[in-house]
Amino acid sequence: MNVNNCSRREFLGMSAAAAGASFAAHTIVPTPHSLMPVAQAVPASDRVRFGMIGVGMQGSGLLSESIRLPGVECAAACDLYDGRHTLAREIVRADLPVTRRYQTLLDDKNIDCIVAAVPDHWHKQVVVDAVSAGKDIYCEKPMSHSPADGVAMVDAAKKTGRIVQIGSQRVSSQICAKARELIAQGTLGDLMLVEGWLGRNDPTGAWQYPPPPDLSPRTLDWDTWQGTVPKRAFDPNIFARWRCWKEYGTGVAGDLLVHLISGLMFVLGINEPPKQAAAVGGIRRWKDGRNMPDVHAVLYYYGELPVYMRLNLGTEMPESYRFQGAKGILELTGSGLSYTPQTGQDTAPSYYAGSFPRAMREAYVAQWHQEHDPKLGQAALAESISFSGPEFDDTRTHLWTFFEAVRTRKPVTEDAVFGHNAALACHMANESYFRKSTVSWDEASKTIRG
Numbered sequence: 001m002n003v004n005n006c007s008r009r010e011f012l013g014m015s016a017a018a019a020g021a022s023f024a025a026h027t028i029v030p031t032p033h034s035l036m037p038v039a040q041a042v043p044a045s046d047r048v049r050f051g052m053i054g055v056g057m058q059g060s061g062l063l064s065e066s067i068r069l070p071g072v073e074c075a076a077a078c079d080l081y082d083g084r085h086t087l088a089r090e091i092v093r094a095d096l097p098v099t100r101r102y103q104t105l106l107d108d109k110n111i112d113c114i115v116a117a118v119p120d121h122w123h124k125q126v127v128v129d130a131v132s133a134g135k136d137i138y139c140e141k142p143m144s145h146s147p148a149d150g151v152a153m154v155d156a157a158k159k160t161g162r163i164v165q166i167g168s169q170r171v172s173s174q175i176c177a178k179a180r181e182l183i184a185q186g187t188l189g190d191l192m193l194v195e196g197w198l199g200r201n202d203p204t205g206a207w208q209y210p211p212p213p214d215l216s217p218r219t220l221d222w223d224t225w226q227g228t229v230p231k232r233a234f235d236p237n238i239f240a241r242w243r244c245w246k247e248y249g250t251g252v253a254g255d256l257l258v259h260l261i262s263g264l265m266f267v268l269g270i271n272e273p274p275k276q277a278a279a280v281g282g283i284r285r286w287k288d289g290r291n292m293p294d295v296h297a298v299l300y301y302y303g304e305l306p307v308y309m310r311l312n313l314g315t316e317m318p319e320s321y322r323f324q325g326a327k328g329i330l331e332l333t334g335s336g337l338s339y340t341p342q343t344g345q346d347t348a349p350s351y352y353a354g355s356f357p358r359a360m361r362e363a364y365v366a367q368w369h370q371e372h373d374p375k376l377g378q379a380a381l382a383e384s385i386s387f388s389g390p391e392f393d394d395t396r397t398h399l400w401t402f403f404e405a406v407r408t409r410k411p412v413t414e415d416a417v418f419g420h421n422a423a424l425a426c427h428m429a430n431e432s433y434f435r436k437s438t439v440s441w442d443e444a445s446k447t448i449r450g
Contacts, residue, residue: 048403050113051105051135052077053126055084055091057209058140059117062167063091065396066115072403075111078102080221081239083212100221102126106133113137113163113406115399119242120249121227124149127164127416128156136163138402141262142254143419147427150420151446157416165402165412166419170263172398175389179323179332180267187339188325194268195324196260197310199317206286206294206313207243207255211236237289244290246430251292252311253426260309261425262414263321264302267332273421274300274307277428278438285314298429309429337387346372424448 048071052063055077067074076097077088085098105111106129113136116126123139130137143166144150157164170176182188200206212219215236222234229247232238242248243255250258265271281296294313299306310317323330328341349368353361374380398414405412414422424441431448432439442449 046407047071047073048112048406049073049075049110050115050403051075051102051108051111052088053079053102053105053114053116054118054140055079055088056117059115060084060087060091061395062115062117062138062140062399063088066399066403067092069396069400069403071407076105076108078105080225081212081215082219083214100224103129106130106135111135113403115402116140117167119225120145120254121229121242121247124153125227127153131156131160131162131164134160134162136402136406138165138167138399139419140167141419142166142250142258142423142426143416144423144427145250147424147441147446147448150423150427154416154420163402163405163409163412164416164419165398165405166262166414166416166422167395167398168259168262168414168419168422169395169398170259171266171413171418172394172401173263174394175332175335175337175387176263176267178387178389179321179330179337180269182330182339183267183323183325184269187327188323188330189327191268191305191323191325193324194264194305194307195310195322196264196308196320197312197317198256198260198319199310199312199315201314201316205316207241208286208288209240211240215239241290244286244288244292246292249292250423250426250430252294252296252313253298253429254423256311257296257298257309257429258422258426259319260321262418262422263332264307265418265422266413267321267323268302270302271418271421272302273424273441274302274428276301276438276440277425277432279429279432281311281433292430293433296429296433298432300425300428335388337389339385341383 050066050072052059052074055063056079063074063077066072074092074096076099077085077092078099078101079085079088080100088098089096099105105114114130115138116130117140118126120142123144127137127139144153153164217234220239223231225239226232238245238248243251249255277298277300279296279298281293283290283293284295286294296311298309300309318333321332323332326344328339330337330339349365353364356364401412404410428439428441428448435450437450439448439450
């Protein structure tokens with residue numbers, strides 16, 4: 001495991017803790033949007049024109065955020081469901097060109113790049129086709145639907161030299177970057193264990209989305225939507241809730257675990273798949289015909305570092321990390337970050353001395369206090385440090401990073417290699433769950449092995 005010791009962002013300095021304080025709080029202030037060039041100030045020659053592929057729940061959000069960025073405009077949109085053509089025009093403008101065929105966007109020389117938010121089983125084809133057509137692309141997480149898809153996507157990105165950014169926004173989060181900075185500085189000492197968890201407790205959180213009322217084979221190109229998956233009869237629930245089925249999605253691993261993994265990789269400076277994964281779980285609550293687990297817990301080895309991730313669609317838990325080190329604990333939740341130091345030293349005589357005879361015990365205790373008790377008035381005060389800042393999910397900054405890379409050709413943080421490695425952890429979690437055994441990534445064959 002390689003840990004990058006360089007911080008990617010600059011932060012406001014920490015003010016020194018007041019003498020005798022037991023708790024120090026700091027605020028991470030985001031870069032004011034006024035420091036970005038306003039849209040009117042961007043020359044037409046520098047404007048980035050993108051095509052939107054997929055205008056569903058996530059895609060419509062990405063579209064709305066993208067067109068608010070300075071110097072960025074949507075040139076056209078694509079979706080296989082006609083209702084989302086209407087939605088795209090409602091978001092952008094009434095005369096926005098729309099189509100069911102995404103190749104139309106790739107053929108358009110006036111489109112500089114693509115933003116794609118399509119079901120997982122379409123990611124590989126859209127990304128490979130986009131970079132092969134000379135387009136840079138922002139693709140939603142998880143990058144791939146299978147390890148083989150990810151390998152093909154990395155190869156295509158390297159071959160074409162196009163920019164690929166994957167949409168796990170934790171790598172653009174200022175609160176995650178502050179955690180990265182603290183760990184790189186050695187604040188935690190040697191890492192012992194990392195935990196992460198995230199839970200939901202509602203039907204929408206478990207992907208029981210209501211299909212559009214007018215959905216039918218007339219308003220949706222159902223055959224194309226299914227792609228290379230074995231064909232089945234039209235089912236509006238599958239269209240709306242595709243994450244529930246492994247044929248189209250990657251389950252809770254590809255929807256939620258990938259965020260935890262991407263954040264973990266960014267914070268620790270890792271850019272490789274885990275060495276091993278062992279998973280447990282099941283369909284514990286949402287017995288609605290899905291074949292992907294709604295409870296999924298995974299134990300990884302990243303190098304020699306144990307990492308424990310827990311996902312649950314039947315109990316709400318805020319997205320959190322707990323980085324456990326020899327010098328203390330760093331906890332990261334939402335917009336909060338706290339560090340609680342630990343000395344790693346005894347704070348009292350060892351209770352093992354209770355097994356000594358009385359005279360020996362009393363002599364040991366007296367000597368311990370003589371050697372360890374602080375002088376009067378000089379006892380150390382325990383101090384925790386906390387930071388508050390923007391939420392984990394910094395979608396706008398993540399999109400801005402992509403569009404600036406398209407404009408300047410600077411590399412992005414979450415490129416195809418990073419996205420592939422994060423997705424591999426999710427695929428390994430799923431493989432371990434279905435095989436009911438520990439799995440590992442074999443780099444030579446580029447496959448998951450039992």
